[in-house]
Amino acid sequence: MKDYEQDQPRHYQADIERIIAAIRILTILSAAGDKVGARDLKPPALSVKVVRSQLRLQAMDFWVRYADYLANEILNLYEEMGDFTRLDQAEEMLKDDEPDIRRVPMMRYLFGAYEPLSDAIATLRTYDLVQLRAKPRRGKAPQSYSYYLMPLGAAAAAQIDNNEHLRWYTRRAAVVAEVAGKRSGTILKSTQHAIDTYHNTKLRSLIPSIHNEVVSRLHRLRGLALR
């Protein structure tokens, strides 16, 4: 099969990944960010939303990139709450090979799925869409980061929603934000680790798909729901 991406300039691959990652992160911050408040120490002036943990951001990014894992979590919510619309939501997410086509694979690191956000954040920072704040620790690397959505970022996210090729990200980020709710990054990570395929992936290996398993689970739950 011909690789059409190979015909692109040298930095195409890295550039496109960086740009798309920037769009993804922006839409997630826009959808899932909390209002900036008193608990935020020295927030950037005029910042509108904040995600206060890289773990939470990485976990939500994983669900945007892996529709099958997101669908699985939606089925968890169905089992927890018994809301039948969750079944339709999961089914919609799994159809037409979408998880395979839209998957942007991530590597398994020590704490699970991880990808450095620095390039994407730098891109967003250039246009003052997002600002990063580290909680400094004396003589050591920062303990944690907070990701602030700036007013230009909020406006950009709204524009993205009007772009036919990119609006998928605003919509999917909204779903992920709703599914993640107020759960902390640690809790979201432990939820993702509860899936054997995810947890058992070798370090520095791409996390495999669980598409078939989730489709089977959906059918089983549909069968039980119809009884």
Add this chain to the structure above:
Amino acid sequence: MTTTLTSFSEAVAQRSRVPVATVDVTLERFGIDPTPAPPTARQLRVREVAFAGTRPQEDKSEKFSFDWKLDRDGLWALTAERNSVGKSSVLQVVLWALRGTPKHLADDVRSWLQSVSVSFEATRLVVVSFTLSEGRPNGTVSLGSGDSITTHSFGSDAEFRHIMQDVMLSSLDLEKIPGSHEQAPGDVRDVEHGWTAYTGAFIADAHSDAIIGQMRPGLTPHLLQVFLGLPWAVTTFRADAAVRVAGQRLDQHKKRLAFLGGRSLNDIRMQLRDVEAKIASDSVQESSQREYARAQQRFQDSLQPLHNAHARLTEAEEMRDAAMSSRIQLQRQELRLKQGHAASAFLWRLDPKCCPHCSQSIDEERRHRESAEHICQVCSRPLSTGVLQNVQEVLLELSSAIIKARRAEREAIDQVDVARRDYEAARQDRRSLAEQVRSLETFGTVLDAQEMRVERERLLTLANAAEAVLGELVADEATLTILDAALAEARSRIEASAAPILQAVNDEIATLLPSIGMPVVRVDLKRNAHVDVYQPGDIKTPFGRLTKGQQLRLRIATVAALVRTAKKFGAGRHPGLLLIDSPGNEEMTDADVQEILAQLRLLTSETPDLQILLATARQAIVEKVVPSERIKGPMLGGALF
């Protein structure tokens, strides 16, 4: 005789629908002798009783002896007022000598005895003499008198018994009484009652059962019929015994047949038919085996096509997966290209605000240089118009490639469907062939040649064994048919001849009974030895309901009647000897005893050929009624010996 034989055999042949020759062979085989007329009665008398011995008396032993001569017929009495002085023992010694074996002789008396000598008259003089050493008899039986004396010696109880049986049966012209005995449930044996069985009819005491009343089934009626001298009696006995024995043999064969395979006769016969059918169907089996072999071959042959179909399916599925993967890969590229282009354009339209590294603002000079000189306002390098080249062309190519990929995928999916159908067909084909093989196995046509041979041998063996037993069964059934016919014929003949004789005896008993103190209207003694007495008022009383005294009177009268009838008609065979022990014990008053003694004396005087030996404690009464020379009384001290 020949005429009778022929006539009996012919009658049996007619009843059983079997040739006379076969009937004769069967009758001879079972010893059924067509003997219509029995020999006439012969007399038996006791002439002398003598014995001696030693008995313990306090600290020492005391010798004793007894001797009693009875030279005539009629009534003789042994009497002593006291009990346990030897009255019964004398009668028991007589019976011992007569039978060759003791009947109810007390053990202590037997141990005291040292020598015994009893003389009988039974056509000829029979002298039984023996000594006893540790209770074992050793002696002789002498027959005849004068110059023609024959002597038989014996040294044991068994020899003594055998000699007396031979001597007395021949002397009195009696024969063994045939019968049958059920040794164990289902085990009927042919037996012959010998001389000792007859002697039961010579004694009336507390233990003995004479010839009427409640007695041993089988033997007692036979004894009565012998003593009545009924024609065909012995023939009937033999036929009866033969039927029982042959019937049992038939049952045993049936059981044996049942034992063969634990099945009924019908099952065996059905199995026989199965055996024959199986054997006859050899050719069918062979063709079935060929069919089975072919089916098995087809089943084996079906494996390779199945493997091939499976391989084709796997290959088609792999191609389908590859086609799908290619299509998805193309779609991913298309998506990334569209998204990348859109994202790039989107960002391009934004104004850079600061350095992403140091966060310093982009100043107006930099902005100006970018628009004027195409120098990037962020990194100061020549500006590129974007990261993507020829986007629309590439997207068109991708779109076309995706369409092709979808088509290829659909074709691959169709190939999978075809391959799956082929595979399912191959599997179904193999399943059908396996089912065919199994069904041929299930219907037993697939036993391999070896198994079939073994089965045939087993069934043949079973069939042969069943046939052998069946053969015996058929023979036994034929034999039993003849024997049943013989028994029926003998019974019909005995019935015809018994009636007048029984009537005569019954009349005689009814005449005699009032003379010994038992008024009756009539007596009904039957061939089976059951007797009913009709007392005044025509009240029917069976033997068992009579008092002990009445039963004794009836027995005495019956023996006397047999003797008298024999004399009149020449048909009875009782030898005319009766030993009566302690009639006083039979719940009779002194007056009764006196009356019966008087009447017995009268009876014996009116009935020649009858000898009665009576033992009683009623000494005073005896002395009033019986002449002193016929009385054996106590010695000094009250004992008889």
